[in-house]
Amino acid sequence: EPIITFEKVNKWYGNSFHVLRDIDLSVAKGERIVICGPSGSGKSTLIRCINRLEEHQQGTLKVDGVELTDDVKAIEAIRKNVGMVFQQFNLFPHLTVLENLTLAPMWVGKMPKKEAEERAMAQLKRVRIAEQAGKYPLQLSGGQQQRVAIARALCLTPKIMLFDEPTSALDPEMIKEVLDVMIELAEGGITMLCVTHEMGFAKAVANRVIFMDQGQIVEQNAPHAFFDNP
Ligand code: ADP
Numbered sequence: 387e388p389i390i391t392f393e394k395v396n397k398w399y400g401n402s403f404h405v406l407r408d409i410d411l412s413v414a415k416g417e418r419i420v421i422c423g424p425s426g427s428g429k430s431t432l433i434r435c436i437n438r439l440e441e442h443q444q445g446t447l448k449v450d451g452v453e454l455t456d457d458v459k460a461i462e463a464i465r466k467n468v469g470m471v472f473q474q475f476n477l478f479p480h481l482t483v484l485e486n487l488t489l490a491p492m493w494v495g496k497m498p499k500k501e502a503e504e505r506a507m508a509q510l511k512r513v514r515i516a517e518q519a520g521k522y523p524l525q526l527s528g529g530q531q532q533r534v535a536i537a538r539a540l541c542l543t544p545k546i547m548l549f550d551e552p553t554s555a556l557d558p559e560m561i562k563e564v565l566d567v568m569i570e571l572a573e574g575g576i577t578m579l580c581v582t583h584e585m586g587f588a589k590a591v592a593n594r595v596i597f598m599d600q601g602q603i604v605e606q607n608a609p610h611a612f613f614d615n616p
């Protein structure tokens with residue numbers, strides 16, 4: 387049983403712009419998929435449909451056995467299982483690192499504060515940033531902020547992690563520290579879909595690379611098929 391299934395999924399923006407065209411995609415548990423393709427080809431929209439940040443208009447999309455419809459309970463169930471990391475870190479600037487991490491577990495998950503903090507500290511250790519827990523996001527480097535964003539997503543113990551160009555806003559010297567954390571996550575067996583231009587990462591981590599163009603999946607293959615061609 388795949389953990390994510392797209393069947394003939396279509397999406398339009400504003401009833402006219404056909405952004406996803408007949409997407410068929412089946413993701414097995416534990417897969418590490420890198421999505422690449424030109425700007426505007428629909429990569430971001432595709433992964434945002436998985437946690438319903440965008441909705442598709444045609445076709446069937448199932449995540450962890452639940453079909454994505456307008457049903458609020460289905461959407462809530464899926465969001466609990468899908469963590470997301472964006473290009474812009476989307477941290478709350480007026481909350482400390484620790485408070486950024488405990489916010490959703492305490493207020494959405496109704497978790498007691500002590501437990502939420504313990505869980506948050508464990509995830510901050512995992513991304514090697516526990517010593518910054520009391521700081522505010524803007525006191526950290528971009529690479530550190532992105533690792534906080536990853537830890538925040540992990541606090542909800544998701545089965546699936548989505549990454550939308552997680553290193554594109556970072557200075558070159560900070561890219562590696564974020565990719566290293568993502569590589570460790572992949573080794574831990576989490577299902578991962580990642581939009582990225584980091585082809586070294588794709589080669590090292592992905593079991594499948596998907597190439598999109600104009601709203602379609604035009605090619606998918608093991609990374610060596612893309613990178614080892616003569
Ligand atoms: P990619 O991630 O491959 O760069 P996106 O999925 O972000 O592509 O966008 C695909 C196309 O859809 C782009 O042409 C973009 O301008 C358009 N688009 C994205 N979001 C919206 C929106 N909310 N309304 C209208 N058009 C959008």
Ligand code: ADP
Nearest residue numbers: 399403425426427429430431440473550551554
């Ligand atoms: P990405 O880096 O994910 O491709 P973009 O820079 O294309 O993002 O878009 C940033 C935001 O603007 C997204 O939330 C997207 O949905 C929205 N957007 C992109 N293109 C359009 C558009 N043509 N009309 C309205 N919103 C858009």
